[in-house]
Amino acid sequence: MAETKLFPYNELSDADLVVDAVYEGGDANNLSAALLPDLLGVGTGGGFRAKRCPTDSQKYSYVVLYTTFSEPDWPDDLDRESGIFTYYGDNRDPGSRIHEKDGNKILREVFHNLHSGQRQTIPPFFVFTKEEGWNRKFRGLAVPGDRLENQSEDLVAVWKHNGGDRFQNYKATFTILDVDRVSRAWISDLQEGKFLTENTPDVWAKWKNTGKYTPLQADRTKDHRTKVEQLPTTEKEKTILQTVYSHCKNDSNQSRKFEYVASALFELMDSNVHQSKVTRQSRDGGRDAIGTYHIGSIGDSVDVEFALEAKCYKPSTGVGVHDTSRLISRLRHRQFGVFVTTSYVRKSAYEEIKQDGHPVLVLSGGDIAKILQKNGFTSKAEVKNWLDSQGPA
Known part of the structure; x- marks a missing residue:
């Protein structure tokens, strides 16, 4: 296993930005240990840390986006396979309107310029995440938008409530570009207001010139996910999953209740899922729900059938080959399968699915928590209310 590259604190002022390298903070137990001021000449606080441009060519030389990946109400996310980075604005508590915070002003301006073709005014974005102590990891060079995202969806205002007060914040989509290293020479150019030089990636x-995205995409190095990768990793995710499990486990017909929940979760995960319907127990043919996945919206379109199997197991109890084989054996020609569980799929069962090329999608306990969290169900009460609304029409 390759070791993560570490840039020591005393070398920050001359360091390049290397994707997934860690930059060391100071030893003090206060903001003097923060490394981004020394590394990039930006401030110590907030998710948006902009470097002002010294010329009149544009407002900012670059903007640092910082996230801890640990705020459940604001689930910033980096999809390493697609290179898409989802980032929430800085109006994260009631008391301010959406555009009163500087970070949201940056988002509004940048995405307006993106949509109107004024890319020449848009600065590069450098994405950093929290590591142990004051250390920070560089995640990549980002630009606003996504080559596959509708312009009406790459920057959206979302409503939240806290203590009875409602407020809005932005949810923004960025693309991490296929750049493994940002040179110190280009950083110096940017600080002088020079954007397109011989050092520019x-x-x-x-x-900048054409609007064409070249995302940093990374394929998985193995087919199946481990137990740890399938289960929740944060306390908030664990609470969400436990709420789902307890709700269905305590029902008089545990398996039946979870069938409705699992079917609704799949629809919640992807808006292309249509006509998901829980089957009658006496005539289910070994399938807990069936439905169609809709492809295409303009002109011609195709509906692909799927069959869904739901297993409400204690999160620590793995799903074995017997359970997954039941779904696989009942898939019809041109169908794909969806296996949903509050637990995880054991290695032998997962390997059989992947190595034999079965068209089965696994939604494990950790996936369930992330789907609900991504759709705004972040507290135990919100999840419980959503669960109460699931069931036969």
Whole structure:
């Protein structure tokens, strides 16, 4: 296993930005140990840390986006396979309107310029995440938008409530570009207000000039996920999953209740899922729910059938080959399967699905928590209310 590259604190001022490298903070137990001021000349606080441009060419030389990935109400996310980075604005508590915070002003301006073709005014974004102590990890060079995202959806205002007060914040979509290293020479150019120089990464220059995205995509190195990868990792996710499990476990017909919940979760995960219907117990043919996945919206379209199997197991109890084989054996020609469980799929069963090429999607306990969290169900009460609404029409 390759070791993560570490840039020591005393070398920050000359360091390049290397994807997934860790940059060391100071030893003090206060903001003087923060490393981003020394590394990039930006401030110590907040998720948005902008470097002002010294020329009149544009407002900012670059913007640092910082996230801890640990705020359940604001689930910033980096999809390493697609290179898509989802980032929430800085109006994260009641008391302010959506555009009163500086970070949201940056988002509004940048995405307006993106949609109106004024990419020349958009600065590069450097994404950093929290590591142990004051250490920070560089996640990549980002630009606003996504080559596959509708312009009406790459920046959206979302409502939240806290203590009875409602407020809005932005949810923004960025693309991490296929750049493994940002040179110190280009950082110096940017600080002087020079954006397109011999030191500029080619894919950023291409995006700037043509609008074409070249995302940093990373394929999985193995087919199946481990137990740890399938289960919740944060306390908030564990609470969400336990709420789902307890709700269905305590029902007089545990398996039946979870069938409705599992079917609704799949619809919640992907808006292309249509006509998901829980089957009658006496005539289910070994399938707990069936439905169609809709492909295409303009002109011609195709509906692909799927069959769903739901297993409400204690999160620590793994699903074995017997359970997954039941779904696999009942898939019809041109159908795909969806296996939903509050637990995880054991290695032998997962390997059989992947190595034999069975068209089965696994939604494990950790996936369930993330789906609900991503759709705004972040507290125990919100999850419980959603669960209460699931069941036969």
